[in-house]
Amino acid sequence: MSGSVLIADDHPLFRQALKLAIERIMPGARIVEAGTLATAAAAAASTQELRLILLDLKMPGAVGYSGIALLHAECPDVPILVVSSAGAEAAGEARAFGAVGYLHKGCDLATIEDAIARALNHVAPVEQPPGVQPADQVRRTVAGFTPMQLKVLLAVLDGQLNKQIAHRLDISEATVKVHMTAIMRKLDVRTRTQAALVARSLGIDSRD
CATH class of the missing domain: 1.10.10.10 (Winged helix-like DNA-binding domain superfamily/Winged helix DNA-binding domain)
Structure with missing residues (x-):
């Protein structure tokens, strides 16, 4: 599966985890990384064959759900999967602002991979229980x-x-x-x- 994926998250280690998931779902995909909302918006506007945007709500330059709104405006046809540690209410709000779905950062890599595969087809991830927590x-x-x-x-x-x-x-x-x-x-x-x-x-x- 060809194309590009934008990872917008200010945490380098979590970007690494998302890259691993993408490489398993989309071998050979071009991965673009952004650590601020401004650089993410610029990348979204300039990246060719953009297939998916993975977005953290809590990153420099973002206020509330402004990141979703901005990136959705830049690329209305590109699915945005929010991967964040915000509260359970974020799932509904994220979809209301244009995201295909929401995934809590506490999910394991297998769940993240499944959500990415679904988001590439404009399908929301399987709903997770509110406030996913480890045992x-x-x-x-x-x-x-x-x-x-x-x-x-x-x-x-x-x-x-x-x-x-x-x-x-x-x-x-x-x-x-x-x-x-x-x-x-x-x-x-x-x-x-x-x-x-x-x-x-x-x-x-x-x-x-």
Whole structure:
């Protein structure tokens, strides 16, 4: 499936997660990234063969649902899938402003991939229960993290690499890797990105 997809989200790590989902659904697709509403609008207006826009409501330059309205005005025929951490009421509002649907950032990658595939066909994602949250067991797991493990996880959420985390926390890169391995094992995930998705669904990410 050819074409381009615009990811409008100010969080580099979550853009990475969305890119992974897109690459699985649309191998070979051109992916355009934007970290502010202004750059997203410019990209929407200039990107050729734009098939889909993935939009976070909470990004620089956006007020309320203005991002949906602006991008829908720029590209009225391109489906907009909102992927955000806003409250349950956002789903209805997002559709009212022109989005094909709404997906909570707490969803796993398989759910995100399914929503992207549906949105490409102008179909809304399968409705998720309001305020999707991970199981209580996951909350208890995170509550049992050591202080250093939490600091490493928060640094990952900021998009920092191991070298940057090591410098920030005054530890070695090898120690960062040890903590990251422990974090992923405790959360039963295989990648940093998946660990970050779990953390975001718990509301740990202060940038939200």
